[in-house]
Amino acid sequence: MAKKPLNIGMVGYGFMGRAHSNAYRRVGNFFDLDYEPVLTAACGRNKKAVKAFADTWGYESTETDWRELVKRDDIDAIDICVPNDLHVDIAIAAAKAGKMVLCEKPIARDAREGARMVKAIEKAGVANMVWYNYRWVPAVTLIKQIVAEGRLGKIFHYRANFLQDWTISPDVPQGGAGTWRLDVEAAGSGVTGDLIAHCVDTALWINGGIRDLTAMTETFVKKRKHADTGKMRAVGIDDAAAVMAHFKNGSLGLFESTRYARGHKALYTLEINGEHGSFMWDLHDLNRVEWFDHSVEGRLRGWTSILVTDGEHPYLGKWWVPGLTLGYEHSFVHAVADFLKGLQTGKPASPTFREALETTKVCDAILKSGETGRWVTLK
Ligand SMILES: NC(=O)c1ccc[n+]([C@@H]2O[C@H](COP(=O)([O-])OP(=O)(O)OC[C@H]3O[C@@H](n4cnc5c(N)ncnc54)[C@H](O)[C@@H]3O)[C@@H](O)[C@H]2O)c1
Numbered sequence: 001m002a003k004k005p006l007n008i009g010m011v012g013y014g015f016m017g018r019a020h021s022n023a024y025r026r027v028g029n030f031f032d033l034d035y036e037p038v039l040t041a042a043c044g045r046n047k048k049a050v051k052a053f054a055d056t057w058g059y060e061s062t063e064t065d066w067r068e069l070v071k072r073d074d075i076d077a078i079d080i081c082v083p084n085d086l087h088v089d090i091a092i093a094a095a096k097a098g099k100m101v102l103c104e105k106p107i108a109r110d111a112r113e114g115a116r117m118v119k120a121i122e123k124a125g126v127a128n129m130v131w132y133n134y135r136w137v138p139a140v141t142l143i144k145q146i147v148a149e150g151r152l153g154k155i156f157h158y159r160a161n162f163l164q165d166w167t168i169s170p171d172v173p174q175g176g177a178g179t180w181r182l183d184v185e186a187a188g189s190g191v192t193g194d195l196i197a198h199c200v201d202t203a204l205w206i207n208g209g210i211r212d213l214t215a216m217t218e219t220f221v222k223k224r225k226h227a228d229t230g231k232m233r234a235v236g237i238d239d240a241a242a243v244m245a246h247f248k249n250g251s252l253g254l255f256e257s258t259r260y261a262r263g264h265k266a267l268y269t270l271e272i273n274g275e276h277g278s279f280m281w282d283l284h285d286l287n288r289v290e291w292f293d294h295s296v297e298g299r300l301r302g303w304t305s306i307l308v309t310d311g312e313h314p315y316l317g318k319w320w321v322p323g324l325t326l327g328y329e330h331s332f333v334h335a336v337a338d339f340l341k342g343l344q345t346g347k348p349a350s351p352t353f354r355e356a357l358e359t360t361k362v363c364d365a366i367l368k369s370g371e372t373g374r375w376v377t378l379k
Pocket of ligand 1: 012013043080083131132133
């Protein structure tokens with residue numbers, strides 16, 4: 001049967017522009033779906049650079065202004081892969097133009113912007129999804145499935161860390177390509193929106209909502225040169241954050257993120273402890289989960305290391321044979337597969353903008369608590 005084309009308009013050609021383009025190109029080779037993404041147009045401000053990107057990935061055309069891209073009749077879905085401050089205007093314009101909207105995380109700089117986006121998208125009734133890609137790492141999806149089956153019993157603890165070390169030098173600028181993450185205007189926040197947001201999204205998905213929290217945030221380097229002006233400017237982002245939370249199910253949450261943990265490049269780890277069992281997962285060994293099952297007879301009870309590569313594991317039946325592993329990029333392929341399947345079945349892929357807004361609300365609460373030193377209750 002001929003596949004239905006889904007014409008993609010990609011905004012941004014950096015790290016995520018590449019990760020998503022790869023996913024659109026691969027998905028149809030491995031997942032049998034009614035829809036086939038077509039790389040219709042790529043958009044970036046620099047004409048030469050966007051053309052080079054389009055040639056590398058096979059985009060049919062280019063634009064240098066996202067407003068022109070959004071207006072085009074031959075685009076079905078806008079994919080937002082630009083710094084966080086641009087998400088709100090692009091998403092709202094795309095929704096108003098009747099386009100499906102896919103957006104990188106965090107949806108916005110704060111929940112106020114996020115709520116405007118949700119409103120516009122839901123008013124337009126367009127399909128939408130936010131790329132919290134760790135949900136689509138099969139080992140993480142497996143944890144979600146087993147917890148949802150109730151196999152851990154009552155949950156007591158959820159803890160997650162996301163540790164990096166790339167901004168320790170005071171010479172790293174704020175603003176500009178890649179380092180826009182250090183500019184509060186562009187990013188909205190530091191590690192909270194960038195890293196803890198991933199931990200929180202996975203946590204809300206696996207362990208349910210957060211009731212209240214208290215946080216410590218720190219900015220270790222107070223002034224940095226701005227890449228646009230060359231002038232020193234106060235740093236407005238959080239370099240590190242540590243959070244204590246109560247989940248609505250009564251369990252306790254601990255989250256820590258920093259870009260100052262010397263030696264750690266992207267160490268995302270999570271652990272969940274329940275009455276009958278526990279799980280641990282580590283991004284550096286992303287195909288593996290550690291599982292402890294208390295129902296096993298005492299003599300043989302212990303941590304079990306599961307290599308998540310079997311056909312019966314989530315998404316794995318579509319890839320190679322048992323024992324052969326997947327990488328970071330596959331999480332994005334799975335995201336596209338779920339999005340396309342959602343179009344087919346009418347059951348939207350998760351997280352939608354509305355779901356991703358919950359994570360941004362938690363991020364806002366972390367920043368507020370970091371500022372005031374008080375517990376914040378989530379509404
Ligand atoms: N899911 C993840 O794990 C993950 C990882 C990295 C980044 N992100 C998110 O993805 C988004 C993009 O981050 P990135 O790492 O790809 O950034 P990047 O700096 O690598 O790329 C950003 C791109 O946006 C382009 N851009 C900037 N202003 C623009 C404009 N006005 N019009 C068109 N293009 C413009 C830049 O030229 C560049 O191509 C951010 O929201 C970020 O938080 C998510």
